[in-house]
Amino acid sequence: MAGPLEGVTVLDLSSVGPASRSTRLLADYGATVVKVGPVPGRGHDAIVPAFWAYSGHRGMQRIHLDVRDPAGREAFLALAARADVVVESFRPGVVDRLEIGYEAVRAVNPAVVYCSTTGFGQTGPRASWAGHDIDYLAVGGYLASTEPRADGGPPVPGATIADAAAGGMQAALAVTAALAGRGRTGEGAYLDVSVADGVLWLMSLQADEHLATGADPGPGHDILTGRYACYGTYRAADGRWLAVGAIEPKFYANLCRALDCAQWIDHQGDDAVQDRIRADFAAAFARRDRDDWVEELAGADTCLAPVQTVAEATADPQFAYRGAVVEAKEDATGTFRQLGPILAGMPPTLGTVAVRPADVTDTDELLAGAGLDPAAVAELRQRGVVA
Numbered sequence: 419m420a421g422p423l424e425g426v427t428v429l430d431l432s433s434v435g436p437a438s439r440s441t442r443l444l445a446d447y448g449a450t451v452v453k454v455g456p457v458p459g460r461g462h463d464a465i466v467p468a469f470w471a472y473s474g475h476r477g478m479q480r481i482h483l484d485v486r487d488p489a490g491r492e493a494f495l496a497l498a499a500r501a502d503v504v505v506e507s508f509r510p511g512v513v514d515r516l517e518i519g520y521e522a523v524r525a526v527n528p529a530v531v532y533c534s535t536t537g538f539g540q541t542g543p544r545a546s547w548a549g550h551d552i553d554y555l556a557v558g559g560y561l562a563s564t565e566p567r568a569d570g571g572p573p574v575p576g577a578t579i580a581d582a583a584a585g586g587m588q589a590a591l592a593v594t595a596a597l598a599g600r601g602r603t604g605e606g607a608y609l610d611v612s613v614a615d616g617v618l619w620l621m622s623l624q625a626d627e628h629l630a631t632g633a634d635p636g637p638g639h640d641i642l643t644g645r646y647a648c649y650g651t652y653r654a655a656d657g658r659w660l661a662v663g664a665i666e667p668k669f670y671a672n673l674c675r676a677l678d679c680a681q682w683i684d685h686q687g688d689d690a691v692q693d694r695i696r697a698d699f700a701a702a703f704a705r706r707d708r709d710d711w712v713e714e715l716a717g718a719d720t721c722l723a724p725v726q727t728v729a730e731a732t733a734d735p736q737f738a739y740r741g742a743v744v745e746a747k748e749d750a751t752g753t754f755r756q757l758g759p760i761l762a763g764m765p766p767t768l769g770t771v772a773v774r775p776a777d778v779t780d781t782d783e784l785l786a787g788a789g790l791d792p793a794a795v796a797e798l799r800q801r802g803v804v805a
Contacts, residue, residue, distance in 0.1 A: 426503065428441055431454050435581050437507035443590040493798060510539075648665060758771075781804050
């Protein structure tokens with residue numbers, strides 16, 4: 419089954435981070451993604467290696483091109499002239515200095531959708547700041563709203579929430595919306611995606627409450643940040659943990675009865691007794707192993723789930739049933755497993771997907787498709803402009 423973005427060509431100038439997350443999504447939905455990386459050894463900053471087992475680069479074409487060289491820049495613009503989307507994640511102003519920014523690409527391709535993805539956006543007092551996931555979660559209010567460590571400091575999240583959700587998904591949504599608009603008007607677009615903006619949007623419940631009432635939500639402020647016993651984590655007898663999200667009264671009542679804590683059913687929102695409810699819940703959960711509780715309660719309308727490790731999650735039968743993990747094969751390494759695509763409305767990936775070594779490129783094919791003859795490509799290679 420062809421994806422809904424079949425026929426859309428994306429040039430991806432990013433190596434890691436939110437922009438790369440966005441092009442992974444676009445590729446999963448059928449777009450042809452071309453990773454445009456610098457030529458190794460030509461004075462560029464080191465690039466994070468394209469680890470062969472990483473699903474983020476699966477099914478993409480590759481070219482190494484020195485866009486600082488005038489000939490390399492012209493080759494890139496020839497590729498861009500035939501592309502639908504360009505995605506980049508340089509610091510603000512860099513692509514313009516390299517003469518491969520939106521205006522340069524629009525001059526050869528007026529209908530292009532050009533997406534710049536940065537930590538703080540192209541404008542504003544933080545635009546030039548360097549940062550990573552934890553920095554964007556910090557300024558967007560996420561860290562301050564999450565339960566602190568034992569020493570009172572903000573936690574260090576174990577997942578790149580900002581890169582993946584606040585940045586990557588935001589960029590992919592913006593690109594697809596711009597493509598839909600182009601289909602109606604014929605006009606391209608420039609997209610300025612800020613990961614920090616996306617984090618603030620993820621904090622919309624807390625931010626909207628503050629803006630409307632003046633409250634300053636933090637840990638323990640409301641039901642989602644640990645104020646009530648019905649929403650939290652509890653240790654089982656075997657030392658593993660359970661997550662409870664029994665917000666609705668009916669689910670909370672079911673949980674109380676199952677834990678022999680029916681005396682607390684009418685006190686779900688009573689602040690004066692939350693510590694007592696929490697202690698009784700903790701004592702009850704401590705009497706049995708995690709998976710025993712899961713077997714009894716997970717399907718019994720209690721909003722209970724196991725806190726799984728990555729190893730457990732990737733072996734979970736629910737994810738397996740939905741095709742979240744696929745078989746992959748790399749010639750030199752053999753068969754292994756990796757994350758599959760999330761394809762709402764499309765069937766899961768079947769069979770084994772091929773994974774190419776990171777140093778394999780599609781240079782000749784791509785440049786020929788952009789109109790360069792073999793002699794011109796050979797000259798670029800001899801000069802080191804392409805790898």
